[in-house]
Amino acid sequence: MRLYLKFFTMHLKSQMQYKTSFFLTAVGQFLVSFTALLGVWFMFLRFNEVNGFTFPQVLLCHAVVLLSFSLAECFGRGFDVFPQLIGNGMFDRVLVRPRSAVFQVLASQVEFSRIGRLLQALVVFIYAIPASGILWTWDRVVTLCLMIICGSFVFFFLFLVYAAISFFTIEGLEFMNILTDGGREFGRYPFAVYGKAVLGFLTYVIPLALFQYYPLLYLLGLETSRLYMLMPLLSLLFGIPAIAFWRFGLHRYRSTGS
Amino acid sequence: MQKYLAIFQIRFVNSLQYRTAALAGIATQFAWGFMEILAFQAFYRVDPSSFPMTLSQTVSYIWMQQAFLALFMNWFFEPEIFNAVMSGSIAYELARPIDLYSRWFCQAAANRLAKAVLRCMPILLVAFLLPEPFRMSLPASLPQFLLFLIAVFLGLGVIVSFSMLVYVTTFYTLSPIGTRLIAAILADFLAGAIIPLPFFPQPFRTITEWLPFASMQNMPLRIYSGHIAGHDALTGILLQIVWLTILILAGRRLMSRALRHVVVQGG
Helix, strand or coil: CHHHHHHHHHHHHHHHCCHHHHHHHHHHHHHHHHHHHHHHHHHHHHCCCECCECHHHHHHHHHHHHHHHHHHHHHHHHHHCHHHHHHCCCHHHHHHCCCCHHHHHHHHCCCHHHHHHHHHHHHHHHHHHHHCCCCCCHHHHHHHHHHHHHHHHHHHHHHHHHHHHHHHHCCCCHHHHHCCHHHHHHCCCCHHHHCHHHHHHHHHCCCHHHHHHHHHHHHCCCCCCHHHHHHHHHHHHHHHHHHHHHHHHHHHCCCCCC | CHHHHHHHHHHHHHHCCCHHHHHHHHHHHHHHHHHHHHHHHHHHHHCHHHCCCCHHHHHHHHHHHHHCHHHHCCCCCCHHHHHHHHHCCHHHHHHCCCCHHHHHHHHHHHHHHHHHHHHHHHHHHHHHHCCCCCCCCCCCCHHHHHHHHHHHHHHHHHHHHHHHHHHHHHHHHCCCHHHHHHHHHHHHHHCCCCCCHHHCCCCHHHHHHHCHHHHCCHHHHHHHHCCCCHHHHHHHHHHHHHHHHHHHHHHHHHHHHHHHCCCCCCC
């Protein structure tokens, strides 16, 4: 942990050397999700609700997904660019060092420019938390925190799977984007909007709905069972196959040469 | 003319090499299109009367958008061109007996076209075979389809000439990140890549429909789906021609001004 903090400050210092570049990338990140938000807003100017959810309620969803995605991307960026590490043979160096591979990849990159997106998520929260008409009792506050924290973990595990696939393919698979970037983009609406089949897939296979849709029902008081409140914790189970897959890939890894 | 055709051909064949990447891309775009359609359907169920396009027009719009993504994506720029300006290898380009603007224009257009040709067929094929309500419909008539084809090529011209403006700004700023990012994001939104322009609220919608960005993907996709037809389609194509001319003239002018003062970096 101390070592990670050291890496963390190192990355922070190095990225602060290029302030303009950092600033512009952060602004870009902000704008990208801002246009997505504008799109949602335009849709709600025309339609007052979707599947029974109002605009502030949908925004709550949007902000949870955005915040957890940017947290995962900020810290898990190393896994996002992992295919390059495999491609140029640098991963071999990681393997000879006396620390775990996951730790080293994790520490290899911290992307601070994601703060643009983070900021946007916070602004949306500031608007949506009072506007959603939810009575914020302590259990609901806990639920919201669980949604964000577990969401970050699920996105992080997805990055891990993405990285593990490149053990076999060398290149990153564009198809995984539908789960990571797609999860972010389409997570702006509660997943039930997309119908039963998609909701089922996102509950049992890739548990994005477990930290987004079900706990949202609890927040809105549509479901009172504590089970819905604790659903986000269940999504953490996704970590088991994700880590197992990473280990399996690591085991099968053959270097691509220097 | 012949040399530009040759550049076009080289680029085209070159891009056709990456078939596996294309396959993965196709799968992604397919899933993406599905999710988009499902989201629009959810809104449609809430209130069909507020829907500015018919559902099948929206479905066609989305499938066409996914199929021709490579043709109309605003966030794609030629890294080679940026590198040429920043590394100084532009000096070689300038020594060639060829007009630089046209050369880059051909290169960018060919790359987009090749990517799109490779990717559109499987997506369209499946989209035509899907069960209702996901199935893509055929254009209303043959003339409508011909208008669509014209609009596609004009749209490609508009987007390439717009990105040429972004390349030219590299001469002035040397760091393309800022302009590139902001231009790409705004253009994407105003072109109707996030939600189709008819879904924009008034008066915002009327304003955006006159902007050059509406001449990119908005026009061909809506002509195909039949949302813009007959007389309106002809006016739209005229608008595309006007914007294309303005953008090319502006790009050429800016470029020749930049080249007069160009300082080549490095040796």
